[in-house]
Each structure stands twice: as structure tokens, then as C-alpha cells.
Amino acid sequence: MLLSRFKNIALEKQRGGKGLSQSATGKSSDRRQPLSILHSHFIKVYMATLTKGTLVTIIGEAVLQERLIHLLKQLGVSGFTLIPTKGVGSHGKRMGDIAGYNTNIEIKTIVNATISDQLLEALRPFQATHALIAFRQDVEGSFD
Numbered sequence: 001m002l003l004s005r006f007k008n009i010a011l012e013k014q015r016g017g018k019g020l021s022q023s024a025t026g027k028s029s030d031r032r033q034p035l036s037i038l039h040s041h042f043i044k045v046y047m048a049t050l051t052k053g054t055l056v057t058i059i060g061e062a063v064l065q066e067r068l069i070h071l072l073k074q075l076g077v078s079g080f081t082l083i084p085t086k087g088v089g090s091h092g093k094r095m096g097d098i099a100g101y102n103t104n105i106e107i108k109t110i111v112n113a114t115i116s117d118q119l120l121e122a123l124r125p126f127q128a129t130h131a132l133i134a135f136r137q138d139v140e141g142s143f144d
Contacts, residue, residue, distance in 0.1 A: 051143055053111065053143065054136050055139045056108070056134065057135055057136070058133075059104055059134075060134075061104060062084070075118055077109050077119075080107050081108045084104070084105055086104065120134055
């Protein structure tokens with residue numbers, strides 16, 4: 001609601017209006033603050049509530065699914081997302097056109113840096129015998 005109010009005030013300003021004459025609630029007020037002050041305050045409050053983590057993405061053969069889930073549980077990962085995927089890469093086409101054959105999965109999980117290191121290291125043996133890639137990214141968001 002507040003962010004949408006900021007957008008409306010900014011649009012009014014772009015159209016040549018004052019744009020800064022409304023309060024954060026959208027009502028006229030003698031205590032009017034410039035958009036930049038309101039926006040700055042909103043961003044500070046929002047950013048303070050974000051959690052930092054490491055997103056690990058694993059893309060590999062579907063036959064590895066149970067072993068990868070077992071590995072995540074061994075490392076104490078609290079949750080993950082698993083998605084059937086299709087694509088083309090250095091291991092050729094993986095279109096999943098025959099159930100259980102030539103099929104890939106993608107697993108995403110958000111963990112701390114230590115577990116991310118352990119997970120990437122534990123995936124190396126799988127890469128020697130199966131089509132599998134893994135990468136990580138630092139992320140901020142609303143998660144625990």
C-alpha cells in the first residue's frame with residue numbers, strides 16, 4: 001500500500017504536479033514530507049527485515065533425486081524446491097521426452113555459507129559419474 005502510494009506521488013510529479021504534497025497515508029496533511037525522505041525511510045525499514053543467505057542451485061539427472069535429497073537432509077538443510085527441467089548443455093539435450101530417461105531436475109535451497117561450502121564439496125563425486133552442475137549466489141530476502 002505504501003509503496004503504491006510512493007509510485008502514485010512519483011507519477012504525479014513526472015506529469016508536472018507537485019508530487020510531494022501527500023503524506024504517506026495519501027491524505028492531505030500539514031506534516032507533508034518529500035518523497036525522497038519517505039522513500040528513504042521505507043527502504044531502511046524494509047532492508048532491516050531482510051535475511052542474508054546463499055542460494056544453491058543444483059541441476060542434474062533425475063536418477064540422482066533421492067541421493068541428492070538424502071545429502072541435503074544429512075547436511076541439515078531445512079527445505080528445498082525441486083523442479084523437473086529440460087535443457088541443452090555440455091551433456092547434450094535433456095528434454096525428458098521419455099519418463100525417467102534423459103530427464104533433469106533442478107533443486108534450489110537457501111543455506112548459510114558453511115553449508116553451501118559443504119554441499120558443493122559433497123556434490124563433486126556425483127559430477128564424476130552423472131550430468132550435474134551446481135552454483136551458488138548470495139541472496140537477501142524474506143526467509144528463515
